[in-house]
Amino acid sequence: MRQIDQAVPVTGLGCLCAAGGSVAKLAESLFAGRRSIGWREVNGSRYPVFQLDSLSVPPGYDEGPECKRCGRLAIAATDEAMTHAGLTGEWLQRRRVGVCMGTTVGSAMNNELFYRDFRAARMPGVEPIRHYLQANPAAMVAQAFHLTGPCQTITNACSSGAVAIGHAAEWLRAGACDVVIAGGADMLCNVIHAGFLSLLITDVNPCRPFDRNRQGLNLGEGAGVVVLESRQSAQERDAPIQAWLRGYGNASDAYHISAPEPNGRGLRRAIEWAMAHAGLHPQEIDFINAHGTGTPENDRVEGRLFPEMFPGAPFGSTKGFTGHTLGAAGGIEAVITVLCLQQRRVPANIGFEEPDPDFLGRPVVENTSIAGKYGLSDSAAFGGNNAALIFQGQS
Amino acid sequence: MTEQRIAIAGIGLVGGFGRGKQAVLDALRSGGRPNGTVSVATPSGQRQLPAYQADVSSVNQFASAVALRRMNRFAKMAVLGGAMALEDAGWSRPLKRSDIGLVVASGYGASKSTFDFLDSMIDGDGRFPSPTLFSNSVHSSAASHMSIVLELEGPCLTVSQFEMSTISALLTAQQWLLEDQVEAVLFGAVEEICPVLAYCYDRFFGASACGPIEPFAWDKQTAVMGEGAAFLLLTRGRDDSTGYGYIDRLSWTQSQRATIPTDRLVVLGADGHTCYGAAYRRLSESATTRVAYTPVYGSMPGGQTFDVAIAAIAAQHELSPRQILSIKCDADGNCGIIECDFNRGSHSPV
Helix, strand or coil: CCCCCCCEEEEEEEEEECCECCHHHHHHHHHHCCCCCEEEEECCEEEEEECCCCCCCCCCCCCCCHHHHHHHHHHHHHHHHHHHHCCCHHHHHCCCEEEEEECCHHHCCCCHHHHHHHHCCCCCCCHHHHHHHCCCHHHHHHHHCCCCCCEEEECCHHHHHHHHHHHHHHHHHHCCCCEEEEEEEECCCHHHHHHHHHCCCECCCCCCCCCCCCCCECEECEEEEEEEECHHHHHHCCCCCCEEEEEEEEEECCCCCCCCCCCCHHHHHHHHHHHHHHCCCHHHCCEEEECCCCCHHHHHHHHHHHHHHCCCCCEEECHHHHCECHHHHHHHHHHHHHHHHHHCEECCCCCCCCCCCCCCCCCCCCCEECCCCEEEEEEEECCCEEEEEEEECCC | CECCCEEEEEEEEEECCEECHHHHHHHHHHCCCCCEEEEEEECCEEEEEEEECCCCHHHHHCCCHHHHHCCCHHHHHHHHHHHHHHHHCCCCCCCCECCEEEEEECCCCCHHHHHHHHHHHHHCCCCCCCHHHHHHHCCCHHHHHHHHHCCECCCEEEECCHHHHHHHHHHHHHHHHHCCCCCEEEEEEEECCCHHHHHHHHHHHHHHHHCCCCCCCCCCCCCCEECEEEEEEEECCCCCCCECEEEEEEEEEECCCCCCCCCCEEEECCCCCHHHHHHHHHHHHCCCEEECCHHHHCECCCHHHHHHHHHHHHHHCCCCCCEEEEEEECCCCEEEEEEEECCCCCCCCC
16 A cells, blocks of 8 residues: 555534534534433333434424435534535536545434335335335435535445545546535434344443443434545635645455454554555554444444554544444544544544453543544444544644 | 545446446346246236346355355345455455455445345244344345455455435545555445345335336336345556546535536436436436447446446446446435546456
């Protein structure tokens, strides 16, 4: 893997999740150490979930077809990111603007009511299918903003959002686009919740990433979007540059359909490739925004790997604020990583109390100052896909 | 539009036509037809819909019984197609390679497992859903199984963009090669027929769901469900591994704006759906020669990968011109164009 000397400007950020309905509100919650946890009853048990508050819910979210919620979240985050980037409709119509969006729920046809009727031979109407065919998140964003460039919904499970950002940068380097809207979006959904319960990897308490007593993840919903722009385009319109995407790596464990490779082989490779792309040495990384789901297996891999690869670098998970938003996680955490670089501090790893003796290091336990030069955000997915993004701050 | 060429070093195909190149050639010569039926409940009783169905039994040549134990049919099609493409290119296993990328495009994903998981939820009153079915219902499960069975440790991508799945995923595969991120990309599309899909065909299209596919009858609904996997082993083609020739140019555009050169065979992805008929009609008007391979493999969103693979095989056997333009349209007015030149193929015929 060689260095790719084309850093890509990040010119806009947009985000909505349980920790805030906008980037500003998200930042406020993170550094105030404030989290908002809801509860959802599944099979007679209550589980913590990180859902949007009523003020943050995008228009049409509750009233419209459920399968379009991911797309609506993506549109809301894109709207904020475009405004932040200073992109207007008229300017966009004259440019090649692509959309690269990660999701998990947003591409699955899992309408329970329709299926119950179908299997009971009640001959359900096909309106839910029509809605599903109109619910592709990347296509919904493209249609909402009249964008005509390439459109890609990435379904790499929980690394989808990070992978979408990495590939969006590739499209820019290839000259296929001037601007790419990239990130991830996912919603809370009963079927997916049941799936995670079946895997026995959810915690009945608020999640505790990297804690010795962690029991699993809590699901969340939201979207995180960045505007990536070619250097030429950003220069021509004198765009405000929030950060630079410097490196990206994507690698497979080739190990198991639902468990991570215990030694983090694939994750290490993804990080090494991102570092090689960026041409950086480990000591130059100021902090790591970990995947940190709170599951025993995931956190064990990261808790061992980070202190070994980046000795002394602060690391932490923000899933204690957002929950695990699946395909959106990489997008939301990319936004958080840029925020941390801008504010030159990282938030405390909320939920962590007791160090795990199995790890070589421990996550940040309080808001921690950083130099604000380079931040790494990693994502790991079901089936062993791993992704790493490296952002460079403006400082 | 991106213009740097990438080479096709190997092809693996499984579908209603059978598996492998000879099966494709036989289907091309015979015109192709559905090879099975799917039963669907209708208000007036059970009905049999024609379908192009893949036989995945030969996947055990490439994967151990242990690996296959928890693999669904969707993933088996993908593993079979991918392994055949590697074999076709002469790449023997074990690979254990991190310099091969894997890209899987699918319009509908592992929908059968998604509904099977719902069955396990409903049957157990929500209490005992199957973790295996859940793991296999995730869109990326096919790519995960492929990475495990074929020992591919490089970058991996699953794309779900309905009819535009192939072109958008191919843009990424091309860039991985051009940036020297990998030595090769195993690229493919996989689609699966499931009972819900058959039900939808019946409800949406009624009597028209029986085909046969008439790709150029623009205003007539003639689509017939298809499933299968089509994989291409893509390289930079800087040595003699070009195999079938090259993908020269990729373009994502609007069908209204697309211009079609007159010197190439136009391979239309027209698969009997009237919602794309007008776009294909317009695009084919300026084509000197046109063809559609959908009657060989059926109607499916990821069909454009089949088109490129079949065109490459057809050109190699002098059944069609060597310079082609593959076009796939969607209902939103988008259009994916893949320009290929199969002139430099040095692969031995079957």
